[in-house]
Amino acid sequence: MEGLRADLERLAAIPSIAFPGHPAEPVQEAHDLVVSLLREAGVPTVERIDLPGTAPVVYGDIPPPEPDAPTVLLYGHYDVQPAGDESLWLSPPFVPTPVPGGLRARGIADDKSNLIAYLGMLRLYEGRPPVGIKLVVEGQEEYGSVFDAFPPTDPARFACDAMVIADLGNLRPGTPTLTTGLRGACEVMVEVRTLAEPRHSGEFGGAAPDALLVLLHALATLHDARGDVAVPGLRREPWEGTTYTDEEFRDLASVHDDLPLLGSGSLGERLWSGPAITVIGLDAPGVEQAASAVVPYARAKLNLRFHPLQDPHEARERLVDHLLAQRPFGIPLTVTPGDTGPGFEARTGGPAYRAALTALKEAWGTEASYVATGGSIPLVNGLAKAAPEAEVLLFGAQDSMCNLHAPNERVLLSELRNTVVAMAAFLREYAADYRAARPAPAQDPR
Incomplete structure (x- = not known):
């Protein structure tokens, strides 16, 4: 040694x-x-x-x-x-x-x-x-x-x-x-463009479509009220092996004591034998540079982790199809599939x-x-x-x-x-x- x-x-x-x-x-x-x-x-x-x-x-x-x-x-x-x-x-x-x-x-x-x-x-x-x-x-x-x-x-x-x-x-x-x-992994980009350029929120807000608001409504459909992934067709099975205790996981993930963990079922199922969707990037006006204007464009990058045995292209397609089906306030999304790995x-x-x-x-x-x-x-x-x-x-x-x-x-x-x-x-x-x-x-x- x-x-x-x-x-x-x-x-x-x-x-x-x-x-x-x-x-x-x-x-x-x-x-x-x-x-x-x-x-x-x-x-x-x-x-x-x-x-x-x-x-x-x-x-x-x-x-x-x-x-x-x-x-x-x-x-x-x-x-x-x-x-x-x-x-x-x-x-x-x-x-x-x-x-x-x-x-x-x-x-x-x-x-x-x-x-x-x-x-x-x-x-x-x-x-x-x-x-x-x-x-x-x-x-x-x-x-x-x-x-x-x-x-x-x-x-x-x-x-x-x-x-x-x-x-x-x-x-x-x-x-x-x-x-x-x-688990397998893939990335998907979703974006919204509603106006040619920003417009005064006092004069146009309330009727002019806010791209960021549209995007947030779409992202909110990815999970149910408990925090479980709500995209149909993503494989999830019970986990039969060993897993963390809630206390271990809270410490590892540095979760604040007064906040709940997301999702239902065992931690092994949520972390390993079921899907997870994370918003890993968001393009929108920053708070420090924010103007009183309706946002014309917003974009998010999503990371999907899926069941070890699910086909990677199938898993990505399920997420893409779900997003394309969303039309918040009647406004379509542009969805671009990214890299995927089994x-x-x-x-x-x-x-x-x-x-x-x-x-x-x-x-x-x-x-x-x-x-x-x-x-x-x-x-x-x-x-x-x-x-x-x-x-x-x-x-x-x-x-x-x-x-x-x-x-x-x-x-x-x-x-x-x-x-x-x-x-x-x-x-x-x-x-x-x-x-x-x-x-x-x-x-x-x-």
Whole structure:
């Protein structure tokens, strides 16, 4: 752990932000450090994948130790989110700083802790694990890149029997967690134009159609009185796994104590197995610049999250159709569909899942929980298309309280340590279970 902590601090000190406007040199520096650490850990083949407009991808390969051993693909990313408003940080975001039980820095949980967990597992096996290993370490996950669609174009490179996506973690510290679903996402723009230009609200208000008022009426139809999404055709099902308590969620979401939570049903259903529509942007006159005039134009950008198994184009079409059907005060809306990405639901019950459940219990001392997430990892679907028969496991060293993408991101060293143990135990259990499940060779009749 002492060596892993030191390497995590080295990696987290690099501001590897692969967003436009940020320097490319730190991204390359993080790439080079990952390559060096993997080679030192005994990975015999470490290559670089270069794609247009995309930070380099690290690809590593350890051949299976025996012909009947399975191959496991391990995924993570070395880039990080921008720090945001640094005045909200308790310490400089790229100076790894001790906190009770862990370390604070941007990207130290998402996703550099998981890369270090892979490193710890490789060191435990001295570079000779009981399975074949393929490592995929992306350099532009947070901003998005063409790599998301690359794996199906080269399926042999990504062929495997199981894959571990370590870009998330536990529901809460000390609770081993497997994520089995990711909600899909899409964006839709809706706008209204009613006048050629603003007109005096005293002379024309009351009869001249206010574009902002029209838009607000349309947006109000997206939810019912309880706060549940009211758009027909968006899939919603009960959630059977573990979820947050109301108190945990209020604290995580920083909801004021005197305000209710939106929607009905379990939190898991509202957050993971049902839809959510959020107004993420609004173009209208600002309060400080407001004039006494009827507003001629208003626009809103909507983000829809939908059930992991709903077709993304169908989900977007349902939202678009609903908005087009709205004509507040008889005025039509202009609705423009935006980008969409599919959700993902993992198959459970296979040998990799059995091995993971055993490994997580060994590491944390308690049975694993199942959750989903409203976030998205676009590459998961690309990898699943490249290796459609592979089992997909999502677990890692982060936890829901680690402030990922927020100020004061932190990782707990106990979670990192347990993740290393779980990764190593998973490979051991999976190799044994995989061999046991294979049919015995035919006997020579002679």
